[in-house]
Amino acid sequence: MSQDKKNQVSRRQFLNYTLTGVGGFMAAGMLAPMVRFAIDPVLQPKAQGDYVSTGKSVDELTSEPQRVDFTIRQVDAWYESDVSKVAWVYKQEDGSILALSPTCTHLGCFVGWNDNENYPNMFYCPCHDGLYEKSGKNVPGTPPTAPLAAFEHDVKDGILYLGKAIPREEA
Amino acid sequence: MKWNKKDMQKYVQAKEYVDTAIIPLVPFSFNKPDEEQIGLTFQNEVLELFVDRVERDFTGRVFQLPSYTYIMSNQLEHEVDRLNAFYQQINEQPFKHTFYLTFDSSWKRVEPKLEGNLIWTPVMKDGDLTSKETQKIVMDQIKQITELIRNYWI
Ligand code: FES
Numbered sequence: 001m002s003q004d005k006k007n008q009v010s011r012r013q014f015l016n017y018t019l020t021g022v023g024g025f026m027a028a029g030m031l032a033p034m035v036r037f038a039i040d041p042v043l044q045p046k047a048q049g050d051y052v053s054t055g056k057s058v059d060e061l062t063s064e065p066q067r068v069d070f071t072i073r074q075v076d077a078w079y080e081s082d083v084s085k086v087a088w089v090y091k092q093e094d095g096s097i098l099a100l101s102p103t104c105t106h107l108g109c110f111v112g113w114n115d116n117e118n119y120p121n122m123f124y125c126p127c128h129d130g131l132y133e134k135s136g137k138n139v140p141g142t143p144p145t146a147p148l149a150a151f152e153h154d155v156k157d158g159i160l161y162l163g164k165a166i167p168r169e170e171a
Numbered sequence: 172m173k174w175n176k177k178d179m180q181k182y183v184q185a186k187e188y189v190d191t192a193i194i195p196l197v198p199f200s201f202n203k204p205d206e207e208q209i210g211l212t213f214q215n216e217v218l219e220l221f222v223d224r225v226e227r228d229f230t231g232r233v234f235q236l237p238s239y240t241y242i243m244s245n246q247l248e249h250e251v252d253r254l255n256a257f258y259q260q261i262n263e264q265p266f267k268h269t270f271y272l273t274f275d276s277s278w279k280r281v282e283p284k285l286e287g288n289l290i291w292t293p294v295m296k297d298g299d300l301t302s303k304e305t306q307k308i309v310m311d312q313i314k315q316i317t318e319l320i321r322n323y324w325i
Contacts, residue, residue, distance in 0.1 A: 107181070107188055107231025126321060127232040128188055143188075 051161035099151040196273035198243040210297040
């Protein structure tokens with residue numbers, strides 16, 4: 001009997017604790033965003049489109065496209081992750097830098113520079129034989145219908161920084 | 172392409188360009204000595220890296236299907252039928268090549284009964300994916316696999 005009673009109390013206590021717990025969470029859930037609003041500017045993630053360092057010195061760039069690897073922080077609705085990216089970078093005739101995205105504008109495969117003996121000094125896509133000129137301009141008659149996108153870029157202290165890849169319309 | 176909504180929507184518009192399906196074959200066990208269990212999960216991570224990389228480089232031509240998971244065993248005879256059933260269904264779509272990617276050599280024994288192409292490569296028993304040497308080995312292997320797949324396309 002006493003055993004029984006003890007049990008009941010503890011059951012009630014249990015319920016009590018649980019409800020308090022749930023209530024607590026709810027309160028925290030409601031408060032947290034408000035707190036965030038209050039102090040937000042500091043916590044605000046950096047705006048997208050920021051430039052990231054590639055660690056590549058611009059002195060090393062030549063007129064020959066070279067592969068530059070870099071990492072960006074990608075944030076979407078569910079995940080935050082480091083994504084490794086690649087750019088084909090070279091100095092154009094006028095000395096300006098062009099950083100091309102290696103993503104084929106047809107269906108997204110990785111486009112290589114000068115790696116197919118049949119198409120020297122061109123960007124070649126192994127998936128469906130897509131071709132691009134050195135400028136990134138797509139060759140008509142091959143599947144891609146737009147030039148390779150070009151990364152926004154910047155140079156700080158001699159180091160190449162890359163931003164968003166901007167799609168380009170056919171010239 | 173991957174087995175998700177975004178890619179599936181792309182796929183249905185571009186089926187004729189996506190002629191290659193890849194299925195990772197993943198052995199599962201939870202009753203082996205601890206060491207072995209750890210090794211197995213390491214190998215699974217490497218396999219994921221492999222498939223991920225292949226899918227990323229060839230995303231417009233390769234469809235990465237969900238992994239085929241099975242209880243680890245030397246007797247894979249009864250898995251063959253199940254896997255072949257997957258193959259049958261995949262090939263109702265206009266795929267030309269179906270690859271199974273695995274580190275489990277037991278598949279070698281039943282390979283003649285498999286429809287589709289088995290790509291088996293050896294793997295380290297265990298390792299550290301953050302170490303430079305391991306990364307290099309893995310990258311080299313990935314390169315070989317990509318070469319192999321490209322050879323089927325020629
Ligand atoms: S994805 Fe590059 S040509 Fe089709």
